[in-house]
Amino acid sequence: MAQVKERFVGQPVLRKEDPELLTGQARYIDNLSLPGMMWMAVVRSPFAHAGIKGIDTSSAKAMPGVLGVFTAADLEGEWGGPLPFVWPITEDIKVPVHWPLTKDRARFQGDGVAVVLAETRGQAEDAVEAVHVDWEPLAAVTDLEEAAKDEVVIHEDLGTNVVVHWSHGGGGDQSVFEMAPVKITERYVAPRLIPNAIEPRGCLADLNPAMGEFTLYSATQIPHIARVTLGGTCGIPESKLRIVAPDVGGGFGSKLNVYAEEALALALARRTKRPVKWIETRSENYLATIHGRGVIHDVEIAATEEGKILGFRVKELADMGAYYQLLTPGIPELGGWVYMGPYDVQAYWYEFTGIVTNATPTDAYRGAGRPEATYVLERAVDALARHLGKDPAEVRRINLVPPFGEAKPSVMGLNVDSGDYPATFERALELAGYDELRTEQAARRQRRDVKQLGIGLSSYIEMCGLAPSNILGALRYAAGGWDACTVQCLPDGKVVLKIGTSPHGQGHVTTWAQIAADTLGVTPDDVEVLHGDTSISPLGMDTYGSRSASVGQAALFHALEKIKEKARTLAAHELEVAEDDLEFEQGAFHVRGAPDKVRSITDLAVSAWHAHSVPAGFEPNLEATAVFDPPNFTWPAGTHVCVVEVDIQTGQAQVRAYIAVDDCGVVINPMIVDGQIHGGVTQGIAEALFEEAVYDAEGNLMTSTMTNYLVPSAVEVPSFQLDRRETPSTTNPMGVKGIGEAGTIAAPPAVVNAVIDAVSHLGVTHIEKPATPERVWSAIQGAKGGAA
Amino acid sequence: MIPAPFEYARAESIDHAIELLSADEDAKIIAGGHSLLPLMRLRLARPSMLVDVSRIGDLSYIRQDDDEVAIGALARHHDVANSEALQQLCPIVSYAASGIGDPQVRHVGTIGGSCAHSDPASDMPTVLLALDASLVVRGPNGASRTVKAADFFKGLFEPDLASNEVLAEIRVPKTTGRGWSYIKFHRRAQDWALVGVAALAGNGGGPAVALTNMGERPLRAAGVEEALAGGADPATAAQRADEGTSPPSDPFGSAEYRRELAKVLVRRALEEAMVR
Amino acid sequence: MHVGVTVNGERREADVEPRTLLVYFLRETIGLTGTNVGCDTSSCGACTVLVDGESVKSCTMLALQADGRDITTIEGMASDGQLHPLQEAFHRNHGLQCGYCTPGMIMAAASYLKENPRPTEEEVREALEGNLCRCTGYHNIVKSILDAAGRMSGATT
DSSP: OOOOOOOOTTSOOOOTTHHHHHTTOOOBGGGOOOTTOEEEEEEEOSSSSEEEEEEEOHHHHTSTTEEEEEETGGGGGGOSSSSOOOOOOSTTOOOOOOOSSOSSEEOSTTOEEEEEEESSHHHHHHHHHHOEEEEEEOOOOOOHHHHHTTSSOSOTTTOOSEEEEEEOOOEEOTTHHHHOSEEEEEEEEEEEEOOOOSSOOEEEEEEETTTTEEEEEEOOSOHHHHHHHHHHHHTOOGGGEEEEOOBOOOOTTTTSSOOHHHHHHHHHHHHHSSOEEEEOOHHHHHHHSOBEEEEEEEEEEEEOTTOOEEEEEEEEEEEEESSOOSSTTHHHHHHTTOTTTTBOOSEEEEEEEEEEOSSOOBOOOTTTTHHHHHHHHHHHHHHHHHHHTOOHHHHHHTTBOOOBSSOEEOTTSSEEOOBOHHHHHHHHHHHHTHHHHHHHHHHHHHHTOSEEEEEEEEEEEOOBSOOOHHHHHHTTOSSOOOEEEEEEEOTTSOEEEEESOOOSSSOHHHHHHHHHHHHHTSOGGGEEEEOSBTTTSOOOOOSOTTOIIIIIHHHHHHHHHHHHHHHHHHHHHHHTSOGGGEEEETTEEEETTEEEEEEEHHHHHHHHHHOSSOOTTOOSSEEEEEEEOOSSOBOOEEEEEEEEEEETTTOOEEEEEEEEEEEOBSOSOHHHHHHHHHHHHHHHHHHHHTOOBOBOTTOOBSSOSTTTSOOOOGGGSOOOEEEEOOOOOSSSTTOBOOOSSHHHHHHHHHHHHHHHHHHGGGTOOOOOSSOOHHHHHHHHHHHHHHHO | OOOOOOEEEEOSSHHHHHHHHHHOTTEEEESSOTTHHHHHHTTSOOOSEEEEOTTSTTOSOEEEETTEEEEETTOBHHHHHHOHHHHHHOHHHHHHHHTSSOHHHHHHOBHHHHHHHTOTTOHHHHHHHHHTOEEEEEOGGGOEEEEEHHHHEEETTEESOOTTOEEEEEEEEOOTTOEEEEEEEOSSTTSOOSEEEEEEESSSSOOEEEEESSSSSOEEOHHHHHHHHTTOOHHHHHTTTTTTOOOOOBTTBOHHHHHHHHHHHHHHHHHHHHHO | OEEEEEETTEEEEEEOOTTOBHHHIIIIISOOTTSOOOOSSSOSOTTEEEETTEEEEGGGSBGGGGTTOEEEOGGGTOBTTBOOHHHHHHHHTTOOSSOSSHHHHHHHHHHHHHHOSSOOHHHHHHHTTTOOOSSSTTHHHHHHHHHHHHHHHHHHO
8 A cells, every 4th residue: 555645744734534524423422312212401509608407309209210229328329439639739738638528518609419310301400409408508709819818618528718729939039029129019819710612511321230340421521530439439340430521512621520410420320230321501611510620829020120020929729619520639739830931030939828719619720720821911011011101011021031942951840841032022013013003092192082002012931841741640639640642553555543631612633634644644634543441541641731732742653653653663574674674654664875775664553464474473463552651741822912902981992903923843734723812812811801700798609591691693893813943842742832822821911901991092001801881980980099 | 500400391282381381480481591400400490390381372473552562472582683673663662672692692582481481681671671562461361451661671570471371472663753862881791781771762652761780670760751851961861870779799890880870871871872 | 391302303202390401301301312511601612503494502592492393403314324514514624523512513513504595604604693502613613614514505506
């Protein structure tokens, strides 16, 4: 078979995964059903904080189609342990016990107290309403600083709501915070956000009772981590538990978790010996799926009169919610490594305090800690520029770390792989037409236009590619950070990749196929990528933290290298030359000096399969597995520019233009990379202008549906202008860095800085996000009041 | 989520609908269902029976009738928005309809449903109030009465409509030659109005200004109208936009902000109406 | 109660509970799972189908309300093994990522392009006001629809 000469890496190859998604043939979790399947629905607390004096399930049990109603007490014997929490970030962290159903007390609105099984979806929902809980409402606390006072203690056994304190420990010369000629202090309050994957969560548990074998189909980002941890919670040996992530309709971190419903479905399948299906409703999703952000920052920036930043010191309060989910207190810590951004600062300090509240648990939401860090840094840099009367672009320019191609230590202690921050910065300003924008802004101010122009900048770095296992161990994370890939070259010329990361919209199937195609001399269409099933690709650490390209893909790269070496042995044997006499190019071995003596990988896959004539000791088949543990993180970077128009009478801001110049290292598929930025930036604009989970004083979630939690539509966002710079990572063989989170990291401060910039001539210096029309209007009124 | 169980009956005529409604006081009319079904899915509404009026023949007309345009209650927002008769004779109605919900909602939701739901955040009631439009209500035994918009929209989700009455027709005056404006201020295109303003000005009738979502029902901005009648310019008159209002405070905006917004939007609406 | 509809050109009949929403009739009663459910407040538009050629959120319509009507779902868009120009354009322009909102986006666009075959970018964005996507930032969805509009109107003139 002739090898393919075309190269695919770096090309905008159209996605292999599209056909089923475009034609309604996808297998999302709610499209799956099994014979004898029952529907599960969860009875949830309507109160943010309440004692449970009793639960009467009798009328629910008597309803048509109802097959069982179970409370925490009914299921006590089912559990091998509580729901998993895998990141106890300090030795003395206080860990709330978190069972799949709560027994004596509900601690947030949505806390599960009982579960119903019925023949149909509707019957299950009807029965939920018929479960009568004798509640004893308690005072609730959702405000972080109020909760820290411990007037209401949410977990009595812990004795306090202040559950963890973590400090980076500082970097550089801390005396600058006392000695610097310019010191700016700022406070930023970031509300909770609801991730809103358009597909809600769901799962379907199946059991082969005779064999004790369980299969859980789940809309999850993390089938492998779920397998280990749910095995523990449900008392199922990992060897008897298979997790399948079918087509998953978006995650953004919300499916980077192991949830009560997954454990309940498994336990009830075991209890009833029938398959159990649960599909989350959107209203339920707002209560029962993790939230993100929810932090308060006190920030101090130390600088010279010229605007050179000397130090950045941050103290953060972080809302954990009522319990920890999988990683909860680790999220602020993740941000704790990037508060210096792309700037060359001498001193660095970061610490945070985690506080339990009567609200939905928080955890990783796209960016996970790094958007929080970038937001406060970039807001503070603008505050410094305003204080000094300087252009915010100029202040950034004089502080950027100069270009570097090899890994070097940063002030916060970790090595940064490579970077060219001035390149993305200058290109972003150029693309935006920064100077022209400033001219237009001045003219509008001069004319006192109702619509004023604002220009906002955000320069960021992020820490991706989670992660070196030894560093994760040092940070007290329970698992490693490696990933794995198996490559099989089949005798019909096709290739199968089985990989331990699993996408939910990111286009990995296409991206991995491009890489394998180039090495093996086939086309992406010849490559099948299998993932998301622990029986098919048993080794893996899943997809989150922009790790799939920098870790999973590196495992693929090394597996392909192993294939090449194995094939070389066979080619040398067949061509009767020494291995050293062979040259490898685009999927084929040529004898040096005799180009007509060739064996392609696809030829060798046949002879390796029938194994009629192989060298001594050669294992039949062209198949190899590699596990890659990265030596470092990867550190993408970039600069974004947002241009807004603000109506100074109503306070409404509209994004007029958005320019993003990112450096995610080597790009495998530019079309897919651009798509990641479009989506991430839009989520960032949403965070900056629209979205906010609001609780009332009793702990009721006021933004409880998509009608009042404002996920923006196409009308509210513009088309984007993108460009890239490529600084190869030194962490992995292909030099990739990751792009999944850059948009949500960079965009919120770019947008909020732009809004403040639009009204700064009126005296406005601060607006919290989201910069709603009312907040902007109030800030303008406040500034006028101050002036009067 | 799906609704709690209910009975369903399809009305063949208005009288049939009234008969079905009279037999069950927890029965509700469904036309497009775009106000009712979301509430039923969240189980915030649980009627015992739905009386589907959507198949009743010829209730979706839009036709000129002397000095008025008569709109059948089953005319969909999409039909109202695209009606040439309305675009020519009473453009504020078609314009406001084009901004209700989203295209999918406009393909199903009806003008009658919108009025009968009587949500103070809805656009159409405000426009009808500014127009001093009439609503034709049919009741048992062939009874029919015509109610002015100011009386029909009585309170929060409370139309002047008994449980066995059916809203049959909406009658709007021709506004040919009059300037008009409807400004809907919202965060996202698909959202309800945070505040909305309907204004009519000039040529055959004093200025009329009505407000969306500034109280428990659509309100006339009486202070503004009075100021305009006294010769005030729009900017001055608009300062009285919040007189007599009681706007809500919710996650979209505080009452204070809505009051200020009403002033800004009334001025803009008047200025637009005066040049249109 | 009895419901009879034409779905993608085929007559489909079934007895259903009155409370059966059209989307669950399509998904569970007749097994067409291409239409997705993303919310419970008719906000997200993932469930958009065509009823008598016009876009409708099938989670906010009873199956009984659709009785006798002509319904098109995403499964009915391709014909004779050929993707619909909108499906092709979404593929060519990377107008989808996780794919969950995609059937609704395509059906909303199909309905709109019948009304306005040559829209501007702004008009396309407004036509999508009832459809939410969390992955693409809409950039490539808008691009896809403009691309399809160009090809479709070019093909008919």
